[in-house]
Amino acid sequence: MTQLEPGAAAPTFTLPDQDDEPVSLEDFKGGKVLVYFYPKDDTPGCTKEACQFNDNLHAFQRVGVPVLGISGDDAASHRRFRQKYGLRFPLLSDLDHRVMEAYGAWGEKTLYGKATVGVLRSTFLIDEQGRIQRAWRNVKADGHAEKVLAELRR
Numbered sequence: 541m542t543q544l545e546p547g548a549a550a551p552t553f554t555l556p557d558q559d560d561e562p563v564s565l566e567d568f569k570g571g572k573v574l575v576y577f578y579p580k581d582d583t584p585g586c587t588k589e590a591c592q593f594n595d596n597l598h599a600f601q602r603v604g605v606p607v608l609g610i611s612g613d614d615a616a617s618h619r620r621f622r623q624k625y626g627l628r629f630p631l632l633s634d635l636d637h638r639v640m641e642a643y644g645a646w647g648e649k650t651l652y653g654k655a656t657v658g659v660l661r662s663t664f665l666i667d668e669q670g671r672i673q674r675a676w677r678n679v680k681a682d683g684h685a686e687k688v689l690a691e692l693r694r
Contacts (some may be wrong), residue, residue: 543644544675550575550666552644555632558618563608563632569670572605574688576663577645578681581613581621581631589661589681594627596685603692610634610645611659626691644677663688 545552554564565573576593592598593607600607607629613621618631637659640646645662648655661681665670665674665688673685 544664544672546568546654546672546674548656548672550664550670550672552668552670553634553642555634555639557630557632558615558622563630565666565670568606568666569631570668571669572673573608573666574600574605574663574684575608575610575643575666576661576684577640577643577659578661580611581617582624585661585681586611587621587625588679589684590627590631591625592681592683592685593629594625596689600687600692603689605665608632609662610639612637612640665692667671 543690550565552565554562557563578589580586587599590609597607609629612634614633614635618633621627622631634640637646640659643662643664645660647659647660649660661679663676663679664672
């Protein structure tokens with residue numbers, strides 16, 4: 541499995557957002573961007589994580605870091621999720637998990653004591669040159685947005 545380390549080139553991607561519009565990592569070149577991978581729209585942990593990123597969105601904007609969420613859900617699911625919780629940042633669809641795999645955010649994990657394959661909750665800060673500046677792996681959904689923001693403010 542891929543383990544992207546700081547300084548490594550961030551795998552490029554173009555994925556559809558909640559409106560089926562393409563969003564590319566290249567769109568953010570010259571600035572930083574935060575990309576977080578999560579398992580599923582409208583599930584307890586993922587909702588908590590998304591809402592906490594959303595609640596802190598102005599603070600992320602003040603430090604110049606837009607937020608992108610990526611899951612295997614389709615655009616219709618993302619639209620419902622955004623609407624239900626008033627999310628104001630893009631949610632991208634990685635239906636075949638290729639981007640997740642490239643970032644090391646897809647693989648084997650233990651769920652309720654059973655080995656399974658799925659999304660490994662992970663977040664990546666990508667710098668102005670398209671390189672990994674910081675990676676958070678196996679994160680806990682609750683409180684994660686605040687931890688990331690605290691590091692960005694340093």
